């Protein structure tokens with residue numbers, strides 16, 4: 588009996604505080620994965636906890652068409668951090684749904700049908716978002732998916748230019764690929780996508796579900812590249828792990844969007860969590876900390892006997908010679924450090940953005956120990 592989709596880890600977690608998690612026996616774990624970037628301001632940040640507790644006792648839920656103070660506050664705060672004029676916000680419950688909406692809005696606003704995505708891309712697991720996701724293991728058993736999707740090599744500017752035509756509704760890209768192995772996109776590649784979409788009246792969608800909210804050292808990863816999309820999606824840490832996604836759109840997309848909705852969209856409790864999370868990210872200037880500590884972390888990791896270290900800010904991948912899963916098991920069970928895989932060979936770090944250099948040192952020391960034992 589019980590669940591069947593997830594394999595269970597041999598650690599049962601009971602509580603969390605900032606970058607630390609504690610199991611039932613109160614053993615402390617350094618959380619360098621943040622459950623896939625879902626706790627950008629740290630576990631149980633007091634401002635977030637207080638906002639949620641207050642909202643739970645005031646009003647647990649009301650449908651999205653009744654404005655609430657919490658929901659208004661999320662719109663306002665997302666507007667304040669939105670890149671340029673990409674400030675029309677649709678709220679939902681996950682990254683998949685945010686991308687699903689992005690693809691639908693792009694189709695209705697452009698009248699086109701074709702979608703261009705990148706090899707190794709991950710955009711989610713509903714039928715539309717899955718159609719733009721690359722990995723055969725995720726796709727194959729569920730085919731046929733959307734017919735009109737073309738995949739190009741991530742990083743190939745000429746291929747993007749060649750793939751986009753007058754029937755293209757959207758080009759969807761992660762500014763740094765996450766699940767695909769932590770692959771940062773070059774400015775040239777992202778710019779080529781911007782130019783091609785502009786030339787053909789298609790929408791440029793940046794999936795910032797993993798890269799957003801300060802993770803890569805700027806509030807959105809696209810800011811560092813100087814490329815503004817027509818649609819930007821967010822989720823993961825937006826409400827500190829309560830389920831919330833957001834699709835941010837330029838006016839021409841919002842004006843062209845057809846009927847769409849979701850019952851739980853922008854409910855008061857998740858909205859209170861998101862508003863508090865956005866406040867902490869901005870007030871504590873966590874994107875700047877991510878940039879500084881991330882640079883230091885990458886420098887230190889690069890000293891280790893590994894095949895490659897890459898990433899941006901506190902989104903870091905380390906390609907290890909042996910399987911990533913063996914390294915992750917040793918990190919967790921022998922060194923009480925939790926991290927994530929990104930494919931078979933890449934160990935991925937997406938810690939809370941409150942991560943410090945001494946936390947980074949602890950991870951690097953543990954990796955060095957494990958690699959030495961292997962040698």
Ligand SMILES: *Cc1c(COP(=O)(O)O)cnc(C)c1O
Pocket residue numbers: 623680681682683684686709710711712761765766794795796797798822823
């Ligand atoms: C996790 C992720 C998604 C899917 O988000 P869910 O909340 O799991 O639906 C989409 N895109 C990217 C880049 C992601 O990292």
